[in-house]
Amino acid sequence: MSGLTALRTYAQTNPAKIPASILFSHTSTSLTIYDAFPKGIFHFLVLPRVQEPFTVSELSDLRTLLSGDKARAKQVISALNEDAKALRKEIEEEMLARYGFKWNVWTGFHAVPSMAHLHLHVLSDDLLSEKFKHKKHYNSFHPKLGFFLDVDEVLSWFEAEDSYYTAMAKLDTKHYESMLKEDLSCWRCNASMKTIPALKAHLQEEWDTQAKREKAKIERRRKMEEKGGDAATTE
Ligand SMILES: [Zn+2]
Numbered sequence: 001m002s003g004l005t006a007l008r009t010y011a012q013t014n015p016a017k018i019p020a021s022i023l024f025s026h027t028s029t030s031l032t033i034y035d036a037f038p039k040g041i042f043h044f045l046v047l048p049r050v051q052e053p054f055t056v057s058e059l060s061d062l063r064t065l066l067s068g069d070k071a072r073a074k075q076v077i078s079a080l081n082e083d084a085k086a087l088r089k090e091i092e093e094e095m096l097a098r099y100g101f102k103w104n105v106w107t108g109f110h111a112v113p114s115m116a117h118l119h120l121h122v123l124s125d126d127l128l129s130e131k132f133k134h135k136k137h138y139n140s141f142h143p144k145l146g147f148f149l150d151v152d153e154v155l156s157w158f159e160a161e162d163s164y165y166t167a168m169a170k171l172d173t174k175h176y177e178s179m180l181k182e183d184l185s186c187w188r189c190n191a192s193m194k195t196i197p198a199l200k201a202h203l204q205e206e207w208d209t210q211a212k213r214e215k216a217k218i219e220r221r222r223k224m225e226e227k228g229g230d231a232a233t234t235e
């Protein structure tokens with residue numbers, strides 16, 4: 001199966017027939033699959049299943065969806081967002097069980113997708129992964145560059161003036177792709193990075209620091225609760 005159209009195929013497949021190594025879960029309207037090239041410790045894709053009245057071409061990507069009926073587009077994105085919220089809860093439980101603390105999970109679309117069929121990226125913000133090797137991969141998730149469109153931002157377009165919606169819905173490829181060429185920088189502290197290996201080492205340090213801080217917080221809370229003090233509830 002071609003990597004570029006795999007999502008489109010899954011979206012039209014009975015979930016029971018999709019291998020468990022690929023499919024994480026499904027609902028009546030969506031599939032959640034493991035990203036084949038995870039860019040964070042946790043990285044999933046939530047995609048709409050192709051079902052009446054929606055068509056394959058309408059669900060091709062964010063641009064095709066937004067260029068069609070506005071109410072239908074909002075319905076699709078809101079449903080994906082609800083399923084992503086439930087997924088984030090599961091990820092957080094897994095973070096606590098496996099790592100002893102939880103950290104942020106991003107939910108958004110790429111302005112210009114690399115695979116056919118609409119999909120919402122749900123990934124942990126550590127960005128620690130063997131799979132990211134190129135600047136454009138990193139920049140496509142960098143939350144301050146604009147290529148990664150948070151789902152809440154996209155949903156806010158529906159509430160804005162029509163002219164604003166129309167402008168945003170264009171999702172001009174050239175405009176967005178230029179963002180991928182920006183110099184490497186840490187999305188947390190803005191420090192500029194010369195190479196991908198340097199960036200990865202820095203992101204590892206950032207995450208280790210966060211892990212230490214969060215675990216210390218949990219430990220402090222636990223100790224206070226042991227003492228029976230109600231100070232623990234004031235944080
Ligand atoms: Zn993507």
Ligand SMILES: [Zn+2]
Nearest residue numbers: 186188189191
């Ligand atoms: Zn940094």
